[in-house]
Amino acid sequence: MKKEKALSALLPKGITRRDFMKTMAVISAAAGTTGLLQSCGSSSSSASADVIYRNGKIITIDPLESIAQAVAVKDGRILRVGTNSDVNTLAGPSTKVIDLQGKTVVPGFVDAHTHPMETAMMIDSWVDCRYPGTPSVVQALKNIQLWIKNRAVPKGEWVFAVGVSASQNKYIEKRLPTKAELDTAAPDNPIAFANGAHMAVVNSVAISALGITRGMTKLPHGGAVQLDENGDPTGVLTDAMSDIPSTPKLADLQRYYTKIIQETWNQHGFTSLMAITPSASLPVLQAVSKRVKPTIRYNVSVWTSSNGAEMPEDVSAFAMPKEADPQWYEFVGIKVWVDGENDARTGWMYEPYIGSFPTDPPGNRGSLVTTQSESNRFAMIGGRAGVMPMLHVAGDAAMDIGLNALDELIKSGQRKNLIRLEHYGVFQMMPSQLQRAKDMKRHGLCISVQPTWMLELVKANYENMGAPRTETGFLFRTMIDAGLEPAAGTDVTGVYLENLNPFLGIYASVTRDSDNGVFLPKEAVTATEALKMWTIWPARSLGKDSVIGSIEQGKYADMVVLSEDVLTIDPKKLKEVQVLKTIVGGNVVYEAK
């Protein structure tokens, strides 16, 4: 891989600088207690604003949780936040003034963990077999047949179908489509039916296209092949995403990065995201970054195939090119899967899953994709490069592997940036793991969580893990009380597109509603805390809380205008809140029709 430039020049700010900025933010807010609202720096006060948004209820999410009326914007940044009259003094002859008509405004949402390329690809070019739109295996097979027929897919071309993870729990038949059924639905095309992101069923044409032979259990990029008692492949593959040739065409990729992704996320109030990107599509994003000013701020982390073995020791080639504006594009992390996901019965646990499914290996404890020593190596690569190592850990045994790997990095003294664990405590969290995470927080540990999954996976968790383990998951109150600042992410891969709506996650966190009724109500958080989970805490988990995540002077003017006041609305109605306008760098980039 060619080196573009020294990585150090493009790194996110180091911890010291970050802490300094954080302190400055607190000082500037404290100085404003009498007038939050006065401009702290006199240098900018002579210049008039480009835009003033006034007459709103502005939930700033600053350290004092201040509520303001108006915001002045200049050069894409917030010039002042305060009362209408404070901010009006910044109006000049060319200032555009926008009346918010009493509407509620919150900071632009920050998606701490998501997969935009895959999402754009699925929206654009995968057969939709997602429950509940597709309620059964029978319907899924019909969708596949129709797709091939209607699009006249040429013989031999790959077809991809997507079902929700845990489709085996959701479909009426309580199982996945089989290889034989996929052979009938797609006799002339290799097809992969994705059961979420960690498991796929493929047909016979795909098995030969992938070069899978009798007795073979591993694919070249780390995916696992399930065999029947005779040693023949059953069609089930786990964590084989990088073995299946699903990379889209160049023109498609360009369209995703210049159009589909930003439109899709802006529509839901997102102004920044952590784009977990396959290395294969990174060059396209790097090329786009040289010439396109987007309407979403891309924080890029590059994921490697399953066991991390393909992550190079030197990751400097992943940096964004020098022509790219780091305000919009920045390479910030590398990501690896330690295990699968508990909903697909592949999260790596200390004790076996309960019940049994045809896709389970004997005594199924899930799949350990990346071992302790491989995880340690991975963490060290990120640490040395000064980018965040991000380890996907779903099951309790995987969580300890992630903690151990990051602990090694801390002890080595080579950590230069934040460190992250993905999905931490979403499925399970033992008291010792809460304590370890709390201890490691001061060494830069951030955790990303997916609150929206409460509405989809609690029932499956009870079925897969039983009550004692299930009831250690989604403990947001406990996490916040421990000072953990859980950073919410949609983790959208295209499978659960509705999860792009942050209000579903806010609703679930506040009401504790789930797909299995009210779940652990004492773990409820306040509406303000739920907003922090989607704004300042994910900003912090990207190392960007000095510029995004709250509406404060000097930060980028990224804001969302809402249909309701989220602080006073009946919590049951939180999931109905609409995004009316999304503002990025002071400009309206999305407006509801």
Ligand SMILES: [Zn+2]
């Ligand atoms: Zn993910």
